[in-house]
Amino acid sequence: MDKNNELFIFLYKKLESILACTVKSRPQDSPIWVFENELKKSDDAKRKARAEKYFIVRTMRNILMHDDLGNDGPFVVNEDTIKFLEEEIEILEEQKCAIDVCVPFASLVYATKNSLVTNIASRMLEKGITNVPILEEKKVVGMFNGKAFIHIMKSRKGVVINEGTKMKDIHQFLYLDMNDGIRYEFVAKDTKVDILHQVFKRNNKGKVELLIVTETGNKYEPILGVISPHDILDKA
Numbered sequence: 001m002d003k004n005n006e007l008f009i010f011l012y013k014k015l016e017s018i019l020a021c022t023v024k025s026r027p028q029d030s031p032i033w034v035f036e037n038e039l040k041k042s043d044d045a046k047r048k049a050r051a052e053k054y055f056i057v058r059t060m061r062n063i064l065m066h067d068d069l070g071n072d073g074p075f076v077v078n079e080d081t082i083k084f085l086e087e088e089i090e091i092l093e094e095q096k097c098a099i100d101v102c103v104p105f106a107s108l109v110y111a112t113k114n115s116l117v118t119n120i121a122s123r124m125l126e127k128g129i130t131n132v133p134i135l136e137e138k139k140v141v142g143m144f145n146g147k148a149f150i151h152i153m154k155s156r157k158g159v160v161i162n163e164g165t166k167m168k169d170i171h172q173f174l175y176l177d178m179n180d181g182i183r184y185e186f187v188a189k190d191t192k193v194d195i196l197h198q199v200f201k202r203n204n205k206g207k208v209e210l211l212i213v214t215e216t217g218n219k220y221e222p223i224l225g226v227i228s229p230h231d232i233l234d235k236a
Helices: 003-020 031-040 045-065 079-094 117-127 146-154 167-173 193-201 229-235
Strands: 132-136 139-144 182-188 207-214 225-227
Touching: 003 031, 003 045, 003 079, 031 045, 031 193, 045 079, 117 132, 117 167, 139 167, 139 182, 146 167, 182 193, 193 207, 193 229
Parallel strands: 182 207
Antiparallel strands: 132 139, 207 225
16 A cells, blocks of 8 residues: 555544544444534534545545555545645644533532522622533532523412522422523533534534533533533633
8 A cells, every 4th residue: 555545544543533532423433424524514614624625535535445456556645635634633632622611610600409599590690600500419410590480480380489499499490401492411521622613503402502511421420510602712
């Protein structure tokens, strides 16, 4: 195999290994293919151009890996393609991760089942926060925001909020999946910013308002921090 082709395969595998740690993909799917599709969904022209190049290198790799022409090979990979892979690897290796841009647990405004609703609401107004995680042993079990008040007002269960009302008294309105048209997603701490951008842009199941960072992106793990779209714009 030509030296450029060998280098191409080496770099492709390295890129695939990096993306495997950051994108959510099924075992049968290539992380590069998944990332390519995420880039395609972007409104940004540069990201779409990157997606096209990912498609090209993925196609080239498939041809080379299934080549039956022996040492001659079907083609020789050019320097521009090698440079593209090297640049992508550099971008992804140097790019910040979720843990770098999140509001860390130490700075997080959160509530427990015994927190007073009025106290948390006051802190939200004071800090300009729209979502407050409800935690139990540092694990997210719910979310308190303006939608919770709407659900309570619409409810016929006679729930009244006063100075003594605790979060546990309105727990039925705080589940993560109860916020109309708003979603919260869990992401691994090493998820790259490029991927985080795409998660916020997804809207097929509703708007993603907040990302919850855990060790591996499992919702049953302790929270490490949260990310809003504003956090990415400020720190990415």
